[in-house]
Amino acid sequence: MTTLNTAPNLERADDFYAALLSAHDGLEEAEMHALNARLILVLANHIGDQTVLEAAIEAAKIPPPEAQT
Amino acid sequence: MVAVRYKTAFKLYPYEKVADQDVPAPKRHPVVIVGGGPIGMGLALDLGKSGVPCLVLDDHDGVGTGSRAICFAKRTLEICDRLGCGDPMVDKGVVWNVGRVYRDEREVYNFNLLPEEGHKRPAFINLQQPYFEQFLVEEIRRQQAAGAPIEIRGKNCVTAMDQKADHVVLDIDTPDGPYRLEADYLVACDGANSPTRAMMGLDFDGRVFEDNFLIADIKMTADFPTERRFWFDPPFNRGETALLHKQPDDVWRLDFQLGWDIDREAELKPERISDRVAAMIGADIDFELVWTSIYTFRCCTMDDYRHGRVFFAGDAAHQVSPFGARGANGGMQDVDNLGWKLAAVINDGADDALLDSYHDERKLGAMENIKNSSRTADFLTPRNPAHRLFRDAVLDLVEHHAFARPLVNSGRLSQPCTYDASALNSPDALPDGPKQTRPGSPCPDAPLADGHLLDKLGGRFTVLAIGADDPGNFTIANTEIDVLTLSASDDTTGAVATRYLGQNPSAIYLIRPDQHIAARWAKCDADAINQAVARALAGKTK
Ligand SMILES: Cc1cc2nc3c(=O)[nH]c(=O)nc-3n(C[C@H](O)[C@H](O)[C@H](O)COP(=O)(O)OP(=O)(O)OC[C@H]3O[C@@H](n4cnc5c(N)ncnc54)[C@H](O)[C@@H]3O)c2cc1C
Numbered sequence: 001m002t003t004l005n006t007a008p009n010l011e012r013a014d015d016f017y018a019a020l021l022s023a024h025d026g027l028e029e030a031e032m033h034a035l036n037a038r039l040i041l042v043l044a045n046h047i048g049d050q051t052v053l054e055a056a057i058e059a060a061k062i063p064p065p066e067a068q069t
Numbered sequence: 070m071v072a073v074r075y076k077t078a079f080k081l082y083p084y085e086k087v088a089d090q091d092v093p094a095p096k097r098h099p100v101v102i103v104g105g106g107p108i109g110m111g112l113a114l115d116l117g118k119s120g121v122p123c124l125v126l127d128d129h130d131g132v133g134t135g136s137r138a139i140c141f142a143k144r145t146l147e148i149c150d151r152l153g154c155g156d157p158m159v160d161k162g163v164v165w166n167v168g169r170v171y172r173d174e175r176e177v178y179n180f181n182l183l184p185e186e187g188h189k190r191p192a193f194i195n196l197q198q199p200y201f202e203q204f205l206v207e208e209i210r211r212q213q214a215a216g217a218p219i220e221i222r223g224k225n226c227v228t229a230m231d232q233k234a235d236h237v238v239l240d241i242d243t244p245d246g247p248y249r250l251e252a253d254y255l256v257a258c259d260g261a262n263s264p265t266r267a268m269m270g271l272d273f274d275g276r277v278f279e280d281n282f283l284i285a286d287i288k289m290t291a292d293f294p295t296e297r298r299f300w301f302d303p304p305f306n307r308g309e310t311a312l313l314h315k316q317p318d319d320v321w322r323l324d325f326q327l328g329w330d331i332d333r334e335a336e337l338k339p340e341r342i343s344d345r346v347a348a349m350i351g352a353d354i355d356f357e358l359v360w361t362s363i364y365t366f367r368c369c370t371m372d373d374y375r376h377g378r379v380f381f382a383g384d385a386a387h388q389v390s391p392f393g394a395r396g397a398n399g400g401m402q403d404v405d406n407l408g409w410k411l412a413a414v415i416n417d418g419a420d421d422a423l424l425d426s427y428h429d430e431r432k433l434g435a436m437e438n439i440k441n442s443s444r445t446a447d448f449l450t451p452r453n454p455a456h457r458l459f460r461d462a463v464l465d466l467v468e469h470h471a472f473a474r475p476l477v478n479s480g481r482l483s484q485p486c487t488y489d490a491s492a493l494n495s496p497d498a499l500p501d502g503p504k505q506t507r508p509g510s511p512c513p514d515a516p517l518a519d520g521h522l523l524d525k526l527g528g529r530f531t532v533l534a535i536g537a538d539d540p541g542n543f544t545i546a547n548t549e550i551d552v553l554t555l556s557a558s559d560d561t562t563g564a565v566a567t568r569y570l571g572q573n574p575s576a577i578y579l580i581r582p583d584q585h586i587a588a589r590w591a592k593c594d595a596d597a598i599n600q601a602v603a604r605a606l607a608g609k610t611k
Contacts, residue, residue: 038462
């Protein structure tokens with residue numbers, strides 16, 4: 001795969017989301033940030049493909065509200 | 070009067086009055102090199118060995134004290150082999166391969182540079198910069214004795230310069246007062262604060278990093294292993310980093326990150342430094358402070374490394390942070406690149422455009438070095454909370470998951486540059502050949518039945534024929550071409566085949582005097598070789 005898939009792709013979207021939230025249970029804010037940073041790195045390594053990763057970074061940059069119509 | 074700006078470790082070229090100082094009209098020299106640091110001396114040696122008369126002017130009379138550079142890379146040693154002084158460096162230097170990375174008191178991972186087999190030189194040696202410079206000057210002395218046209222003038226400080234249409238005029242101050250001389254070509258190797266650059270009003274732009282590092286070179290006889298040890302957030306330097314590295318003569322390099330807001334004077338007090346050292350190595354170990362210094366760093370480059378008849382090389386052209394040991398190592402690649410080109414233009418009448426390619430190729434190398442050393446600095450000195458967040462995330466993960474190791478950046482060690490898009494390259498006519506020997510690459514070494522490949526290359530253009538018919542003799546545009554033929558019986562380990570043939574039964578390489586590959590083919594074609602040499606000597610005309 002060399003293109004970023006932005007179509008729905010999660011096998012069990014609600015289960016993933018619940019797992020993501022519960023991983024943060026009981027954490028201080030700084031720990032939450034740290035967890036998310038580690039998670040990004042783990043996922044990035046799994047993806048591996050630099051083109052996809054750069055597209056993902058772009059996709060994550062939602063335009064600021066005034067730029068949205 | 071020539072001001073003394075630093076103490077010298079060895080006096081190597083004491084001031085002597087010369088005839089040029091008393092002549093009515095300024096004497097013209099083919100090449101004048103301003104600055105006798107490692108880069109100026111390296112270039113003088115390269116030019117002198119090619120028979121190009123050159124004059125080095127340095128405002129001191131020897132090598133500055135202080136270790137400064139300590140890590141010299143394989144490519145630098147290969148260049149020094151070509152220049153004739155690789156052996157004393159490697160004999161004196163400390164070879165190291167293992168690096169350990171600690172966080173707090175725990176080792177989080179280690180690496181082995183595991184040099185690929187079949188190279189004459191190790192990946193790195195540690196050697197104090199004054200020795201490196203001394204060995205260059207000693208080789209210059211040997212070459213001078215053998216007739217090489219090199220002259221070194223100590224305590225000759227360049228104070229003004231003026232570029233004319235076909236030469237450069239220099240004003241020089243000496244203990245006997247000022248004099249003037251002229252140069253067909255001037256190479257400024259006068260360091261990061263290059264007075265030549267300033268006299269020409271040229272910019273030196275880039276990034277300043279807001280951090281201070283304390284270097285303490287200490288002498289001790291502890292039998293710590295010959296390894297590079299790097300700490301993040303150690304108990305003896307909380308929140309910062311530290312480095313321990315061995316040098317010859319029982320000297321160790323200790324490097325402490327201090328942060329931005331420091332009291333410089335207080336930090337430089339010997340008692341304060343000794344306390345830091347004791348906290349790092351253990352209170353029971355005796356040591357002596359050899360050299361201490363606090364440095365801040367920047368990554369800067371000039372826009373152009375050539376201005377008419379003036380060239381900039383080494384720190385004068387570009388400066389990097391010390392992480393990755395890319396300063397002197399990068400500068401020696403400038404030497405390697407400029408030396409043969411100046412010789413080709415001055416001695417063999419090659420087109421002046423060849424000299425433009427010095428800028429093109431070495432700017433590429435410098436930008437690579439700046440990119441790498443800036444990234445290390447960003448890892449060591451996070452500039453905002455997000456930088457710190459990800460840096461710490463990497464360090465958290467590396468103890469548990471191998472995948473995070475490549476993300477830890479305590480220095481990306483100097484590698485030679487491959488001049489991929491250079492106008493001197495011919496199109497790759499062996500496209501399925503090994504990637505590491507594509508046109509633009511520095512030749513990888515390989516063992517042969519009677520020595521090493523790189524020892525047989527360099528100084529002149531070489532046609533390397535592997536498993537092919539002897540291509541015969543060439544002389545192209547005043548340039549004599551060496552021919553080296555290798556057969557399977559020369560390739561005792563198979564390294565030549567792996568590095569130069571891949572799946573091909575034969576290959577022909579055209580190798581430049583700096584051991585970079587200009588062209589390659591599957592079979593010998595004299596016309597193609599002639600064209601490739603012409604192209605490699607033509608410079609910009611692509
Ligand atoms: C702490 C530290 C650690 C480092 N570690 C490494 C390392 O491990 N590996 C590495 O590769 N690099 C390292 N470097 C970088 C390395 O020291 C430099 O890249 C290298 O010294 C540059 O050499 P140079 O010849 O270009 O300039 P310099 O060494 O600065 O030499 C310039 C010369 O020009 C002379 N000069 C200046 N002005 C004039 C004038 N007006 N007239 C005549 N002469 C003049 C000076 O006296 C000097 O001799 C380190 C640097 C520092 C500070």
